[in-house]
Amino acid sequence: MRRLLPVVLAVLVTAGCSTAVAQKTERFGGSGPFTLVTGRDTTGYLQPLLDRWNETHPGERVTLLELPEAADEQRAQMVANLQAKSDRYDVLGLDVVWTAEFADAGWILPLERGAFPLDRFLPPVVDTAVYQDKLWAVPYTSNAGLLYYRKDLLAKQGFKPPRTWAELREQARTLHDKYDIGGYAGQFLAYEGLTVNFAEAVQSAGGQILSRDGTQVTMDVARAKTGLDFLTGGFREGWIPQESLSFKEEESRLAFQEGRLAFSRNWPHAYGPATTSAVGDKFGVTRLPGLNGPGSSSLGGVNLALSAYSKRQKSAVEFIRYFTGLENQRRVLADGSFPPVWAELYDDPGLIKRFPYLPVLKQSILSARPRPASANYNQVSLVIASAVSNALTPPFTEAGDDVVASMKGQLNEIIRAQ
Template sequence: MSAARRARLALAILLTCLGCAVGVGACSSGTSGDDGAGPITFAAIADFTNGHQIGKAVDRWNAAHPDQHVRYIELSESADEQRSQLVATAQGSGECYDVNSLDVVWTAEFARGHLVVPLDERESHRYGINKDLFVSASWESGRYRNQQWAVPFLANVPLLFYRRDLLGPATKPPASLQEMISQIGSVNHRRAQAGQEPIGGFGGQFAHYEGLTVNALEIVRALGGDLAPRPNQAVSQADAVRTALGLLAAGARPGGWIPQADLAYKEQGTWEAFLHGQLLFMRNWPYAYKLLTAPTSPVADKVGIEPLPWSGVLGGHNLAVSTCSTHRATAWSFVSYLATNLDVQTTMLRDGGYPPVLQAGYQGRQDDFTKAILAALAHAGTRPVSPYYAAVSGTIQDAVSSVLNQARRPADAVDFLAANLPDALHGG
């Protein structure tokens, strides 16, 4: 922590203690800055919404609250880089980010490390942050050990995008992973007979980063296995995990159902490949739908959308107030504004493709896009819950990446996971 920040926090604690001496309240360093109002900093994910709607929401707040200005810092596209930057600042490296946008899997880590403050009953009532307003799965993603540490902001659940024109009117979207792989083969067989080049089969996120963990979990679970389902279990149904990794290894070979280029793709690379006609199927987040169906998109009238035919992994971002914040009243007010304002939430859906975290955000909507999101949310799973999630995810990434790149056999990868995930789950 910088000397300047230590001085500010020490002064806040001193003033609180002086207040308790004259009967204002109990003296506790844990309450310093709780009621402070003033300028704050908001660190959040890269804004992929049409028209940069997160930034515009911040602008509307600033116009209405000139004495409580919010400075918006847009973080990296990479979830791993986002986490590293947020952890570094929360631990005292540089300025304080008063409000952090946390990936749903970081709740346990930030709570256990006392990097953020919990939402207690007082703040909940004072700022109108009531759990009954929210979609249950989103609200629960901000809890750790029976306390609420973060408030839902942007929900996310993966969807299956496909080329309706290439599947053909007589072919229904796949109902399973295996059926999707079969349809890829059928389409490319027809293209070969017509003298056309093959099209890439399935675009996921298979670069060596957090997206690989999510994609791997989904495919492993699609075949009946699981990774780190409980703190004391590294692998569930090892044979199914081995089969899933074997399917990935075969798919990643030249001519397989996963294009070679996809081994380096994150979300943006995948939707750009789909946009330019290089993919038949794509697994991606809902925001891609608005980009692909925009008037300037070459595939605007060719995109089909469905829930994944296997259980997707719940994503999204929640808002948490930093322990270092000395303007927590403004911070909680701003959190409430982003999370409970229906206009903000519906704008994020309309222009960003982010499913609302508010139950009211789904009322009266019957379009195919919203139906696909609701169906996907109903069957979504979660990533392993651990304060050491980064180590857990890194171990999964190492194993799966080595399989995709043909550097490790699927059976050896299962052994690697069984040997290394237990230590990762417990911070070893």
């Protein structure tokens, strides 16, 4: 009986938890086949995970609907579907910056916090799914920018990985001149990626663009100009190549792994392909540099939300619980090289052996800042990307403080119109 007692108690506790979860999700009705809509899977990891669900849920099969790779295009297609109140989309893979907009528009439904193990997720990641004190989605993957660098070239020059912008500038210029290689690049095409790169520069100079709740423009012109000057200076001096004005994530990834860049800012998904590329074992990763030390990344990732127009909500919510569970999170990392949201996976020795960047990535995520929770985030991003793109493009006729002051004025108009 003594040996059986713990087993009996465990069964009762498990049953109690299952009942509690069922009670928290019973308000959602409708079962049957449903869809998951998200950005294009460039690694091929996703369908095998969906197949595992389908094998055990033959009456609730999930179909993957892939949207374009670029976040801007994904959002446009989702918004068109939701504005039409179509029930074609059930589970939405949302960029973390869309939470406020989609919730404010009534396109997604709030979820019960207690139905998901949020206390075991990285805290900043959970914040991206909360708007006005309600949970509107469940974190699925996280993301933070990393600095990829050619450790072989740094070793030849006796350099350590740069921690500050001044060190990055010195090393990028030296390697550019000596090895005829591009110094540094990020994502500098005029789209959401440029907004991210600029936001990281502002944060890494000690500033911010909007308040945390997205209701005020809190941009300090001097700090924002410092961040902008870091980028424009690289283009003026040539250690950021002009071709990177057309770079999104894939273009910058390819440029680095083909050996055309000494340094590259990118997300962790670029790590796996680089290990089997021309740079092979010649590269490393570290945190983004900043003005006076390690910088601050923008927090990226994907959250899973429930469409307000889904007719299969019960199946969709159960799938979200399944797909954000610990075992699937392990596979998201192991098979797709995407950062998981469960904190304990970043300390797993087996995973660290396979993905040596995990400790650095964990610190990058914990020190990252979410982009503003603005219901008009798309307009905010368009204003920033357009202004910064003009500043980075020759002949560099606009003064940095004028660019920032004009940007701040436009942002104020957007926020006041909310």
